Amino acid sequence: MYKPFLDYLETELFRRFDLRSRPIPAGLESCVSDRGKNPAIIQSWCYHCRELRKIRYTYIDAGESAQIFNSVIYPSHQYDLPLLGIDLLSFNQKKILVVLDFQPLFQDKAYQDKYIEPMREVRDKYNDLAQNIEMKFYDADRYFSKYLLFAKTDAETVEKRLFPAYCEYLALYWQMLERATPREEKAEIERIVKAQKDYDQYSADRDPAHGLFSSYFGREWAERFLYEFLFEDAVPLAVASRR
Numbered sequence: 001m002y003k004p005f006l007d008y009l010e011t012e013l014f015r016r017f018d019l020r021s022r023p024i025p026a027g028l029e030s031c032v033s034d035r036g037k038n039p040a041i042i043q044s045w046c047y048h049c050r051e052l053r054k055i056r057y058t059y060i061d062a063g064e065s066a067q068i069f070n071s072v073i074y075p076s077h078q079y080d081l082p083l084l085g086i087d088l089l090s091f092n093q094k095k096i097l098v099v100l101d102f103q104p105l106f107q108d109k110a111y112q113d114k115y116i117e118p119m120r121e122v123r124d125k126y127n128d129l130a131q132n133i134e135m136k137f138y139d140a141d142r143y144f145s146k147y148l149l150f151a152k153t154d155a156e157t158v159e160k161r162l163f164p165a166y167c168e169y170l171a172l173y174w175q176m177l178e179r180a181t182p183r184e185e186k187a188e189i190e191r192i193v194k195a196q197k198d199y200d201q202y203s204a205d206r207d208p209a210h211g212l213f214s215s216y217f218g219r220e221w222a223e224r225f226l227y228e229f230l231f232e233d234a235v236p237l238a239v240a241s242r243r
Contacts, residue, residue, distance in 0.1 A: 001155065002069035002088045005166060006059055009071065009086075010045075012170060017049040022056075025228045033216040038063035040216045044229065051076055051177055056229070057086075062216070066091050070209070072103075072230075073173075077192050078182035080105060082115050082145070083199065084173050086166075088158075096155065098129065098162055100169055101148035102176075105195035115176065119147035122172055126165040129153065143199055197233040204234035 013019060024046050033040040040062035047055045057071035066089075073084040082102035090096045102119060104111065123130060129149040149165060151157075183189055204226055213222035227236050 001067040001090050001093075001158070002059070004163065005069050005086070005088060006057060008163075008167065009057065009170065012174070013047065013055060016174060017051065019047040019049050019055070022046040022048045022054060025224065027221075028225050028229050031217045031221060035216055038065045040066065042213075042217065046229075051079065053077065058230075060216075064093055066212075068209075068212075074196060075177065075180075076182075077189050077196070078184070079177070079180050080111070080183065080188070080192050080195075081173075081176060081180055083143075083196075084170075088162075090155075090158075093155065096153050096158065097151070098153060098158065099148065099150050100162075100166060101150075102145050102169075102173060103143045103199070104145055105143075105192065105199065116145045116147060118172060118176065119145060119169075122165070122168045123147040123149065125168070126161060129157075129161060129165060143202060200231035200233040201235065204231035204236075207231070 024044055028044065030041065030043040033042075040060060042058060042060045044056065044058040049055075052073055053076045054074040055071075056073075057069070060066060060068040068090070069086065069088045071084070071086040075081045075083070082104045085099065085101045085103045087097075087099040089098070102115060104116060126149060129151040130147070131151045149162075149169070151162075153162070183192065207226060207230070210222055210226055213225055217225075223236070227234055
C-alpha cells in the first residue's frame with residue numbers, strides 16, 4: 001500500500017545526495033514471520049551522506065493484515081534542522097493512520113519561526129489530514145510540530161491526498177536543508193548532538209510499535225531492532241535504571 005511512498009523517497013534521496021550505505025546490525029536488515037494470519041516480512045535500509053548522518057526506513061508487509069512504512073531522517077550534527085519523520089500504517093485495510101512531520105529539536109520561538117512556520121503554507125492545503133487526534137504515547141508539544149499531518153483516513157485519501165502532501169513536505173525539507181548553514185561552534189554542535197540523543201531516548205521509551213514487532217518477530221529481535229537500529233543512541237530502560 002505504501003510502496004509508492006518508499007520508492008519516491010528512495011528516488012529523491014539517490015537523486016539529490018551522494019549516499020553511502022550505513023551498516024545495519026547483523027540479523028536486523030530483514031526478518032520473516034509466520035506467526036500471524038498472513039506471513040510478515042520486515043525489511044530496512046540505512047544510508048548516510050554529508051548533510052544527513054542517518055537515513056533509515058523500514059517496510060513491513062503482512063498482506064492485508066498490516067502494511068507499514070516508517071522512516072526517520074537525521075541531519076548531520078552541524079545542522080540544527082528538525083528530523084523528518086514518516087509513519088504510515090494500515091491494519092486489515094480498514095484502520096489507516098498516517099503521520100508526517102518535521103520533528104523539532106528545540107522549542108524556542110526563533111527555532112520555530114525558522115523551521116516550523118514555513119510548513120504552514122503546505123499544511124494549510126491539506127487540513128483534512130491534520131486531524132485533532134489525541135496522542136496516546138507521546139507529548140504533542142515535544143518533538144512534534146504544530147503543522148504535522150496526523151490523520152485516520154482511507155486508502156483513496158492516501159493515494160489522492162496524502163501522496164501529494166508527502167511530496168510537498170519532502171520538497172520543503174530538501175529546500176530547508178539546501179539553505180541551511182552548517183554550525184561550526186563546538187558548543188552548538190554538542191547541543192545538537194544531545195538533542196538528537198534525547199530524541200532517540202524519548203522515542204525508544206515510548207515507541208508503540210515495539211509491541212507489534214514483538215508479536216511478529218519475537219521479543220528478543222524486537223528489542224535489538226529498537227535499540228540497535230531504530231533508536232541506536234537510546235539506552236534500554238533496564239540499563240538506564242541500573243546507572
